[in-house]
Amino acid sequence: MKPFAIAGIQMKVSAVASNVEMMKLKIDITMNLYPWVEMIMFSELCAFGPLTHTAQVIPNNFEAEMQAKAKQYGIWLLPGSIFEKSEGKIYNTASVINPAGEIVTRYRKMFPFYPYETGVTPGQDYCVFDVPGVARFGVSICYDMWFPETIRTLTTMGAEVIMHPTLSGTIDRDIELSIVRAMASVNQCYFFDINGLDTGGCGKSIICGPDGRVIYQSEGTEEIIPLELNIERVKRSRELGILRLGQPLKSFREHIKNSQFAIYQPGIATPYLDSLGPLIKPTRLDDLAELKIKETTLEKQNAAINYKRDTII
Structure with missing residues (x-):
């Protein structure tokens, strides 16, 4: 099986102006510098930024320009x-376009970053697509990977490479880097974040x-990341084990043949999670906690008053 070359584009994203022309320029530059690249991926919400007022119907001009x-x-x-x-709903949606300029599939993010990504509806369908003669690819977006069931489902569907556009500017980015490593290893796949x-x-x-x-990790500057x-x-890892040791996908397969994970059964009670x-x-002080503090303070004040009264008597 021949190698396959993918370039990730890490670029500046504006929230007040369209980034589409810059994306097109980045594609031109990438293909001029690295004509051997066979797939290009950008980050989450790269075209129009992270504000929901930019939402538009698909298909649209942007998708046509990318095609x-x-x-x-x-x-x-x-x-x-x-x-x-x-x-009447808003989704966070990624398109997959083939070399003929055709839309192969679209994926709606299953786990919006609640409670921060407000107003966005979760998607329901997993997304895999085949590059003929190369591999099966899976698509997930940003917060999806924090739920290991999503990546495990994609690999159970045969995905060997996970394409994962993300928008992460928060202080938990280092945690996400460790999650990428974990998802790649426990699912024995390439993970392109x-x-x-x-x-x-x-x-x-x-x-x-x-x-x-880690094959490659960038820093905080604009960068084109071409990798073969x-x-x-992937096939060797899944056949012989990670470093010829653990075989998590095979072990998972054997487990679910005879036993189910009870927490995933429909209608199962989850009192702890509830x-x-x-x-x-989060707020500066949860209303309930504030109420409890007030109640405790009042109790202490009443106790002090009663103590003084009893002492005087």
Whole structure:
């Protein structure tokens, strides 16, 4: 099986102006410098930024322009994602375009970053697509990977490479880097995580191999990341084990033949999870906690008053 070359584009993302022309320029530069690249991926919400007022119906002009670029260079293209308007709802949607400029599939982010990504509806369908003669690819977006069931489902569907556009500009980026390594290793797959800059993230894009080791990690500047992947490494890992040791996918397969994970059964009671409270943004002081403090203070004041009264009597 021949190697396959993918370039990730880590670029600045504006929230007040379209980034589409810069994306097109980055594609031109990438294909001029690295004509051997066969797939290009951008970061989450790269085209129009992270504000939901940019939401638009799909298909649209942006998708058409990306289709034209894919066809121009004969490459696979994942132009990040955009906010999509559909039937009164907003989704975070990524398109996959083949070298003929055709839309192969679209993916709606399953786990919006609640309670911060408000107003965005979760998608329901997993997304895999085949590059003929190369491999099966899976698509997830940003916060999706914090839920290991999503990546495990994609690999159970046969995905050997996970394409993962992200928008992460928060102080938990280092945690995400460790999650990428974990997801790559426990699912024995390539994991291609591309972040943006400025309002599009803090950079630190990362690509890991099927043994969880880092192939490349960028810093906080604009960068084109062209890498040639050897898909045979995935097949060898899944056949012989990670570093010829653990075989997590085979072990998972054997377990689910005879036993189910009870927590995933429909209608199962989860009293502990229910006890965690609503999915809301933290405040300086939770209203309930503030009420408890007031009640405790009042109790102490009453106790002091009673003590003084008893002492006087």
